[in-house]
Amino acid sequence: MDCQNCKIIKNIKNFTKIDYTIALVGNPNVGKSTLFNFLTGMNVKVGNWPGKTVTKIEGFFEFKVNQEKFVFKIIDLPGVYSIFSFTPEEEITRNFLFLGSYNIAIIILDATNLEKSLVLAFQVFEVTNKVILALNLVDEAKRKGIIIDVEKLQEKLKVPIIPIIAQTGYNVDNLIYKALSIIKGEIKVNPNKYTPPPELEKIIQDIQKEITEYYPEIKNHPFLRWIILRILEGDKIIIEMIKNKNLKTVEEKIKNKPILPIL
Ligand SMILES: Nc1nc2c(ncn2[C@@H]2O[C@H](COP(=O)(O)OP(=O)(O)O)[C@@H](O)[C@H]2O)c(=O)[nH]1
Ligand SMILES: [Mg+2]
Incomplete structure (x- = not known):
């Protein structure tokens, strides 16, 4: 269901309290910083090489839905391919997901490189149920002729998936709306976990x-x-x-x- 009355307000100042915290997780180059910049109005460098974000970066935005408004803190975690702690990026991201304080992790999937994205997503499902999937770069995937059955994938993973284009902000309001429903407990998420032999x-x-x-x-x-x-x-x-x-x-x-x- 699309949100009819949702609005993202960036560049907010003088807020007195933070309602919820979002952690952005994903492989390098999947558009985490692009989404972060779109939401916050900040200008964190967007780079197309791995390891650009080597520390976690935080910003804020407001989300209005009907008569209610919420202040969100958003954390752009370093891009990683896994959450073992073999690299400094993995250590920061893993430790934050494991012990940090956040209400939801948005795992950003690259629609042009789904397999690699899902390897990480499954690892994140092991440490938290507080997740939602943002399927980014759907414009690029379309150009390449890649078709993803979002409904079917969603059913298999048991986690809501919202297709977005971080670069233009397409569908980002619906992503935050869905994330809010999960945070409030209106939608229960219980991701499919890895079953060992x-x-x-x-x-x-x-x-x-x-x-x-x-x-x-x-x-x-x-x-x-x-x-x-x-x-x-x-x-x-x-x-x-x-x-x-x-x-x-x-x-x-x-x-x-x-x-x-x-x-
Ligand atoms: N076509 C397209 N490009 C995108 C989209 N989101 C991000 N990008 C581009 O992908 C590259 C990597 O993005 P970035 O935000 O730095 O990824 P990060 O490493 O995950 O933070 C940049 O060149 C972005 O402009 C999108 O939805 N569509
Ligand atoms: Mg980045």
Whole structure:
């Protein structure tokens, strides 16, 4: 359903409170900064080379719907192909998604490179249910003759998908409208998760048993399963965190990361 009475107001100043926070996630070059600039009126550099955004950047906009208005903070996270912590970009993005404070993550998919986009999306689904998918570059896909069955993909992933053109702002109001419905709990999202083969499942269960015996406080952690998958991959930060029996070390690290706009 399209929003009849939605309006994005950029360049806002003198607001007294922030209602909701959006995190923008996606591969490099999928249009994250373009969408960020469209929404905020800021002019974060748009580049067509990877690693342009190496730190997280934040901005604000207002969203009016009927008589209501909401102030949104939006965070342009560094572009990544995965959220293991092998590169500084992956570390910033992963730590924010894992422990940062946000109401929804907009995962931007490149309609001309869907497979690569979905690899990342599935990883994000493991750490949070607070997600919506923005299918960007649909103009470019159309030019290339790429046809995507959005309805079918949406059904398979169990996450709403909104086609947009970040460059022109096409359908961005509907993206924010849908994101707001998810934030408010009017639409429930429960993404389809990765199901490991039985041999791997057995290993996961064994590790889970061992870890919860060593560090009982972690037993009810909402991302315990994700933590175990990262350990299996040899993720040094997560392993260290478990060894120290302390999630706080990672939280501190996030707090100390600078948030600087690259203008
Ligand atoms: N044709 C088209 N180009 C876009 C669209 N969104 C972004 N771009 C272009 O894609 C390139 C990468 O965009 P950018 O915002 O820097 O991507 P980021 O690395 O994800 O932040 C830039 O040249 C943009 O102008 C879109 O919807 N359509
Ligand atoms: Mg960027």
